Amino acid sequence: MGNEAVRDVLRPFLHPQGIAVIGATEDPRKLGYGVMANLLHPEWGFPGPVYPINPRRSAVLGRPAYPDVRAVPDPVDLALILIPAPQVPAAVAACGERGVQGVIVLSGGFRELGEEGECLQRKIVTLAHEYGMRVMGPNGIGVIDTTLPLNTTFIRAMPLSGPVGFISQSGALCGGVVDWTRPRGIGFSRLYSIGNAADLTESDFLELLAEDPTTRVICLYVEEIRDGRRFYEVAARVAREKPVLLLKGGRTQAGQEAARSHTGALAGTLEAYRAACQDAGVHWCTSVQELVEAAYGLATLSLPDKHHVTVVTNAGGPAAVAGDALADADLVLAPLQEETQSALRQLLPPAAQVYPVVDMLGAAGPEEYTRALCAVLNDPHVDAALVIHVPQATVSPREVVHALLAARDTTPKPLVLALPGAESTLDALRESNSKGLPAVTFPEDAARVLAHLNMRREVVRRASMRPQRPTELPAAPVFPSAHVLTDWDLRSVLERYRIPLPRAVRATTPEEAAARAQDVGFPVALKLLSPDALHKTAVGGVVLGLDEPEAVMSAAQQMWEDFQKHVPDGKWQGLEVQAMVPVGIEVILGIVRDPQFGPLVMCGTGGVLVEVVRDIAFALAPLTDERAQALLYRTRVPTLLRRRVRDASRAETALVQALVHLSWLAVDWRELQELDLNPIIVTPDGKHLYAVDARAVAKRPSTEGEWTKGE
């Protein structure tokens, strides 16, 4: 959907002309009262007409009520529905007949309750579409817009106005956030509570907020993204322009046991979400507080040039905690210039510390804060400041905030304030936030805000090129049609996708194996080929280092006997005779297909212990060279290469190429479910890599691929 189209479709949710409230009531225990109270609120009431619909009353809260939405006069383009779920379809149809364009279903009782509810939910969407209407919800509380103002929810208050946009699959979470942020001075532009997202989804509102000039940063709380590929594409586009942050609720690990390959076992739905966010440049948050505070920091501060932070404090203990939190976030204490240090020594009492942390001691007042901070921020080695003010009997926290605001206005460098406390600091914290200087409670919270600024700089820096299909790859590839694929089945596919393989031949009998080993060149490895024994070592299906024909013959004979014994009904596809690859670094590369996000590429430390070592990372296919490299650097493989391979950078380049090629294989081969290349051996000189073992599982040819939308 283009941006024009989005704005057009969403116009009734953005700028409604008139609003009908189906289920409006004066009973203060009912949600239909809460909604009316917000729409008619003296302070944040909706400036257009509001029509209560209630067949049992002639007026609600002083507004004339209508028995049916079809009886409402012009203008009306948005309807809020708060009646029991079974009655909703009739109400939706009535809205359609009246010419309403947008419907917000606040009622619950749909997909969240199971199959029956899902049917009802589908029914209202189908009905709405028949009338050309779009639906927000059900089970969501709609729109809060601090600019119009408009508040379709039953949340008790209006959020402060400000630069943060918020999209949530949970309405209650919006309520908690509004209640938490009001006394803290953090403000919002628009909140969209999309509930079950039966029709309009997080991606639609993401596109909308991307275009909204009052929204400088966008937060998302999601539990399930059904069209993962669309979300990824929209988020990647939006994140180029504005920071996007995401908190994922309800992560589950179920169903991993069943997977048949390493890659399958190591991936999880959560990994797909994380990979999508990472690749799209979306900030991954792990708590509500982090989501909101990081968003506010990103909305109000410039980005630091580099990752050097100076801590300016009136107390050592909290500064130590801050230093640890900065280090945990890969931020480092700025190496202050000698001039800065001596300037600080001039300004501060003799017992004060000026480096590595500027500890002005407990008596420091507003003037000390201003002067120290100006000195620090003038230092070209300082990219950002974390300021701590522990409440002291002799200093007013609000005056400290005023001092910081003055210093802030002299520099574009970002500044975050921690005010450990509450009773005597909350007013100062609110004032600081409301004047655009992000303030938090604890120093570790401040470090986290700075970590997000640093992350954002990386997102902005990263060239956001579209992946280009490498010309050396096959244009119209054909893939094997088996369900479970061995090493040998995959050989020609991998060759076409430029994954380097050791020399190998296939033999069906021990005699043939012994004879053909000569062609491969001794020493050789012998491998059992059977879709029924993917984990070959468990059935004696791999023998390494055979260095003469007799050894090959007897190993092959043994393998055949073991196979008959351990897998009596298994399909024997013969033996692979493979050139031995010298011992080297073992890497794993893989592909797994996520139901929401499509193909993911995996890489990490390889070998038989891959599940134990668990040094792996995922990214969405296809990859650019740069993203492939970033993926590799999320694992310890580069460290491993630098320690144990002579030409590490050559090996790294080769792995990056293999990842890019593999990512296109993942895109092209739609039936592929899981693919493991484990190990890929990197030779100690770094000149070669070989995929010495491979296995894959594809969809059975009869079934349809579920991920086709985004392709």
Add this chain to the structure above:
Amino acid sequence: MGNEAVRDVLRPFLHPQGIAVIGATEDPRKLGYGVMANLLHPEWGFPGPVYPINPRRSAVLGRPAYPDVRAVPDPVDLALILIPAPQVPAAVAACGERGVQGVIVLSGGFRELGEEGECLQRKIVTLAHEYGMRVMGPNGIGVIDTTLPLNTTFIRAMPLSGPVGFISQSGALCGGVVDWTRPRGIGFSRLYSIGNAADLTESDFLELLAEDPTTRVICLYVEEIRDGRRFYEVAARVAREKPVLLLKGGRTQAGQEAARSHTGALAGTLEAYRAACQDAGVHWCTSVQELVEAAYGLATLSLPDKHHVTVVTNAGGPAAVAGDALADADLVLAPLQEETQSALRQLLPPAAQVYPVVDMLGAAGPEEYTRALCAVLNDPHVDAALVIHVPQATVSPREVVHALLAARDTTPKPLVLALPGAESTLDALRESNSKGLPAVTFPEDAARVLAHLNMRREVVRRASMRPQRPTELPAAPVFPSAHVLTDWDLRSVLERYRIPLPRAVRATTPEEAAARAQDVGFPVALKLLSPDALHKTAVGGVVLGLDEPEAVMSAAQQMWEDFQKHVPDGKWQGLEVQAMVPVGIEVILGIVRDPQFGPLVMCGTGGVLVEVVRDIAFALAPLTDERAQALLYRTRVPTLLRRRVRDASRAETALVQALVHLSWLAVDWRELQELDLNPIIVTPDGKHLYAVDARAVAKRPSTEGEWTKGE
């Protein structure tokens, strides 16, 4: 120090009879004013006599002032000193002459400023001891005791009274904590701000609070523990009786690069702190908020029987976040009985969810909370409840708290409340906490409190037996005196400590190596022995799988040539001919000596990639069998054994034995600095393990071991 002795020594800090304030003033910008204001406060003033000492005034805040502490009448046993550092020694001497017994030096300007300050600090301690006085501080703010009351600090307010004891090396942190907890209803018994801990340390006050009946749980904030062994022993003893929690500020990673073995490189001071806390049963916290909230939960709640938690909520989104946080903390959602589920279905509206989470939906009021919670807590499968109340327009959060308090009184099961919000929830949160029902802001905070309860159950469960020296170990062992020790040097020591080794002989020439290989039995491994080539593989000093005398001869010849080439000035100690151990699971065991905490034992996944894999854990030596097993289980080694070894439990037992034996070696061999056994190979049948390679670094015999105090 026995507990009697501690109470006696600390009596002036516990129950002072009269207090002199050296540096008392009426200038409100000075800290000496803040201290006087607290001591004379109408609400929390000290009930005994307070004597301001100020040569320039006849009275301070209405109390007669004395020019010198020696002029103060009886009773006076505690002096607070708030004058510039250089004048402190004279004041301390004057206190001694007057017969004061305890001194709190609030002034800064000592060890925290470097060497000169440290001298001054030592001087005041020496002086005090000459007069039989004990010192708290310097650079600490002393004592807050909500029971007397007594407040020697210049913190602006008094904390609420309650069950939490707090010991801090940072005074400002106490200030922040008091300010943060007052509006939240969390109360304290005593706070000790020990500053630089020049004389009285964290361990002294830990012993004191252990004896204090009003203190139910003890929090520590520390930056440096100088006598780590004493702390460990005191903490382990105290933690058996009361929960102890610790936040370590100012973690550093410096100096690791220089270490010469794996174990050395992987250990860090922080690891020693973590190991000491783990072994002593001290809760490790990573933020101030976690420290305080977990402490309050532990002080007010019973421990859950098992780790099954039920979430009772009025909103789905925050419950999803809670579920994730519970899972992250190894807690699981309780499998509610069918009876409980149907009871809940009866009580709640049809659209409510009863399993796995009890989501009562937005309209849920106090009655629903009471009834649902009673039903849930009656279920024998439920060990604890995490209750969420998101503020709603139609429900009063305080009434929900009253409902929860009623339900709480029917059961000993622990209950934690999350109130996401602030503006409309803070009153309810304060009331909940002040009535002993722990309440926090976000669901993830509540999950963390429950995680600490669960941890505490483990601490209590763990038999806290003292390690017993196994009788099979040598009684008066003698250790090699070299500085750098090879495999061969360590052989007899390891044998005496029952670490299984492969058969091996030493040879000095290639001919001898070839001849003696026969005695060992083919195939053999050949290893270079030289203290100048500890990392043997780098100089071609290891060749594996030699299966005839000629191969040994030529490999030995090559090794000799390579050694001369690569390490021309190196000391040649010959060659070790070792029986080959079959390929198996590689484990690393090691020892490292920490300057504060003494010998630590390490274990983890072994092999050449140990620094990359980084699957390691540390514990303080010596170990019991149980602690050795717990140490092993902090790594992935048991998983590895179960996956790849036939008799995994036999192998596990053998590793536990090896760890215990190694831990006694660590205690016995005082000069030992670092020891690596890497790899220890566990054979695939699980019947044997062999330390196939070892290296060690000991103190040069001339120097004295720095860790002797605790032994």
